Amino acid sequence: MHSFDYENGSLHCEGVDIASIAKQFGTPTYVYSKATLSDHYTRLDQAMAPVDHMVCYAVKANSNLAVINTLAKLGSGFDIVSAGELFRVIKAGGDPRRCTFAGVGKTVDELRYALENDIYSINVESLAELETINQVAGDMGKVAPVALRVNPNVDAKTHKYISTGKSENKFGIDFSRIEAAYADAAERLPNVKLHGLQMHIGSQLTSVDPFIEAVKKVAPLAAKLKETYGIEFFSIGGGVGIVYHETLPSGHPDWWTNDSPSASPLTIDRYAAAILPELKNLGLRILLEPGRLIAGNAGALVTKVLYTKKGDAKTFQIVDSGMGDLIRPALYEGHHDIVPVAEPTTDEKETIDVVGPICETGDFFVQNADLPKLEQGNLIALLSAGAYGFTMASNYNSRPLPAEVMVDGEQVHLIRKRQTLDDLIAGESLLP
Numbered sequence: 001m002h003s004f005d006y007e008n009g010s011l012h013c014e015g016v017d018i019a020s021i022a023k024q025f026g027t028p029t030y031v032y033s034k035a036t037l038s039d040h041y042t043r044l045d046q047a048m049a050p051v052d053h054m055v056c057y058a059v060k061a062n063s064n065l066a067v068i069n070t071l072a073k074l075g076s077g078f079d080i081v082s083a084g085e086l087f088r089v090i091k092a093g094g095d096p097r098r099c100t101f102a103g104v105g106k107t108v109d110e111l112r113y114a115l116e117n118d119i120y121s122i123n124v125e126s127l128a129e130l131e132t133i134n135q136v137a138g139d140m141g142k143v144a145p146v147a148l149r150v151n152p153n154v155d156a157k158t159h160k161y162i163s164t165g166k167s168e169n170k171f172g173i174d175f176s177r178i179e180a181a182y183a184d185a186a187e188r189l190p191n192v193k194l195h196g197l198q199m200h201i202g203s204q205l206t207s208v209d210p211f212i213e214a215v216k217k218v219a220p221l222a223a224k225l226k227e228t229y230g231i232e233f234f235s236i237g238g239g240v241g242i243v244y245h246e247t248l249p250s251g252h253p254d255w256w257t258n259d260s261p262s263a264s265p266l267t268i269d270r271y272a273a274a275i276l277p278e279l280k281n282l283g284l285r286i287l288l289e290p291g292r293l294i295a296g297n298a299g300a301l302v303t304k305v306l307y308t309k310k311g312d313a314k315t316f317q318i319v320d321s322g323m324g325d326l327i328r329p330a331l332y333e334g335h336h337d338i339v340p341v342a343e344p345t346t347d348e349k350e351t352i353d354v355v356g357p358i359c360e361t362g363d364f365f366v367q368n369a370d371l372p373k374l375e376q377g378n379l380i381a382l383l384s385a386g387a388y389g390f391t392m393a394s395n396y397n398s399r400p401l402p403a404e405v406m407v408d409g410e411q412v413h414l415i416r417k418r419q420t421l422d423d424l425i426a427g428e429s430l431l432p
């Protein structure tokens with residue numbers, strides 16, 4: 001499902017005209033579709049029904065309370081990576097007992113907070129961290145439920161900055177060392193319970209092959225650990241990629257099956273069909289940690305053309321949003337389809353750069369792209385921006401963070417106010 005498309009000549013999110021959202025809430029604004037979020041979660045949950053499983057939405061993709069709350073109501077668990085994310089889950093009505101805690105650098109305070117809230121599992125990324133968890137749990141008179149994260153040394157064939165399952169990446173414990181780590185923990189660390197095994201090989205994977213390779217390599221280990229230490233779950237992480245090109249369903253009636261030529265060949269059904277045979281006889285609970293898959297195509301960033309500048313080399317459309325609000329193009333050369341909110345009435349195109357107001361040459365959304373002609377005051381939407389959009393936003397250049405709204409059918413709800421200038425200096429003080 002994809003809830004952004006043209007209706008009556010204007011881009012809509014579900015039943016709401018995006019032009020009206022811009023009028024009411026200003027720009028730049030992130031717009032999310034509740035139906036799409038729910039649909040993505042439900043499809044994955046249903047596709048995994050043949051095995052005992054828990055979907056733990058990766059909060060880092062989009063941590064707005066309304067997003068977490070929407071998924072919590074559907075029964076989602078959550079994969080968190082900081083005390084801040086756990087705090088958000090709790091505030092949004094999520095259940096800490098359905099939370100897993102990832103990350104290579106958890107602090108003692110964060111571990112305490114997680115244990116106080118009885119989270120489902122701490123996913124451990126190094127032996128040094130495991131020692132600290134044992135210590136912290138002992139001090140609290142608790143036994144910490146842990147899973148070790150195995151680094152299977154599998155190439156996820158994604159951008160090098162978001163590959164996590166190769167030995168040279170900082171994540172997890174090497175496959176060659178993992179059994180010894182379980183043995184050592186079982187022998188020496190009385191305050192941890194060896195509860196599961198976890199892996200996550202990378203993000204925005206567009207082929208199922210690396211998932212199959214990793215699952216084939218690690219499932220026998222999971223079976224062995226179940227036998228030896230009685231582990232109960234195997235988390236296969238997240239990473240399922242989404243379509244970033246040709247993201248409007250108009251003209252692509254079969255959008256979800258990704259049959260358009262430039263689209264990702266990976267769908268929820270193909271993913272589930274490929275991995276389930278490797279998992280279903282393990283007798284372990286299977287955990288999944290999707291982030292982008294749930295939220296990515298449920299969101300768009302709406303911005304306005306402030307100025308058009310024609311130069312010797314290029315035409316720039318300068319918009320009121322930039323890398324501070326959506327850093328993916330600058331950081332990973334990530335692509336987001338850009339569409340005018342007013343549906344173009346001709347096929348006329350212009351080769352342009354869409355750039356932001358920030359003082360960085362890297363502050364662009366697209367370069368040398370053939371896009372419909374734009375003019376000062378036009379609204380545009382950057383699609384597929386629901387994951388790693390707002391959560392990676394910053395106040396660089398002292399620009400207030402954008403507003404976030406969620407559309408539910410014909411209704412639009414403000415789910416985060418635009419920051420004010422006062423918000424920018426909150427907590428700062430002058431010297432006495």
Ligand SMILES: Cc1ncc(COP(=O)(O)O)c(C=O)c1O
Nearest residue numbers: 058102203238239289290291292
């Ligand atoms: C441990 C862990 N789980 C899950 C995710 C979610 O990844 P994705 O949004 O690609 O599904 C990430 C981020 O890559 C992660 O680091």
Ligand SMILES: N[C@@H](CCCC[NH3+])C(=O)O
Nearest residue numbers: 060162203204328387388
């Ligand atoms: N933030 C990245 C993905 C990293 C996922 C977190 N491990 C992106 O926007 O594509």
